Amino acid sequence: MIRDLLFTDLDGGPLGEPETVIDAAADEPRYLERVPGLRSVLVDDSAGRYHRYLALLALTAWGHAPVYPVVAATVEQGPRSPWHGMLTDHEGRDRTFPALAGAVADGARFVAEADEPDRRRVLRAMLGRADAVYFGWQLARAVDGPEWAPDLAEAVERGLARSADARAVPGPVREPTCAVVPPPSRVPVALRRMRTFRAPVVPRFGDRGFDLAVQLADLCAVLAKHDRPRATDLAERLLRRDGRTVVRTHLCSVVPFRA
Secondary structure (H helix, E strand, O other): OOHHHHOEEEOOOOOHHHHHHHHHOOOHHHHHHHHEEEEEEEEOOOOHHHHHHHHHHHHHHHHOHHHHHHHHHHHHHHOOOOOOOEOOEEEEEEOHHHHHHHHHHHHHOOOOOHHHHHHHHHHHHHHHHHOOOOOOHHHHHHOOOOHHHHHHHHHHHHHHOOEEEEOOOOOOOOOOOOOOOOOOOHHHHHHHHOOOOOOOOEEEEEOOOHHHHHHHHHHHHHHHHHOOOHHHHHHHHHHHOOOOOHHHHHHOOOOOOOO
């Protein structure tokens, strides 16, 4: 059934990606006639987990308010959710929750005015877990508005409160090492005695299986559009915890970039 609902266009032609149908509904309301079928897939225990997740994603993106409690429960479960890992990127990182955050944002185009508070409650639930669940840049996009400033600041504060987690890195290599394809005799003499050292242990706060500092930086950047003094303070505190170039880059709209 999911193929007919999310992998087929209005003329019955096959589509390679469900996002084509999901995105097309903004310009072609006839796709919304598939909502009842998607609801049937979502509540069908015999349907595959991936199919049920795609149904949830589409219904959320189309502002179908009855699924918002399901999204909120999924966010609360985080990595323990049965849908965790349904989508991954080329590096194997989970994209389940970034996709859901993007879907909640897109749902603003469709949701009825009476149901908008429910949509916002889901976004607040996501911000409440932003220090423990990977949402990518999609969450920052979803909460880009002055009304979100207090929630954004609270989310970053909570993330900064995470304690440092030292990543286990072996000690320095004491003997010279040279891993090369040519035989050693063909390696220039000047290179034969080069020593290589592994990086020392560097404490990184809030190591939750994703780059928390970058996620917090994105939230800070959005906050700066609506409360710059608070965002600047949080950004400087974040850089004191993690001053990597990638974090500075994501914060360049908040504080000057210093390489």
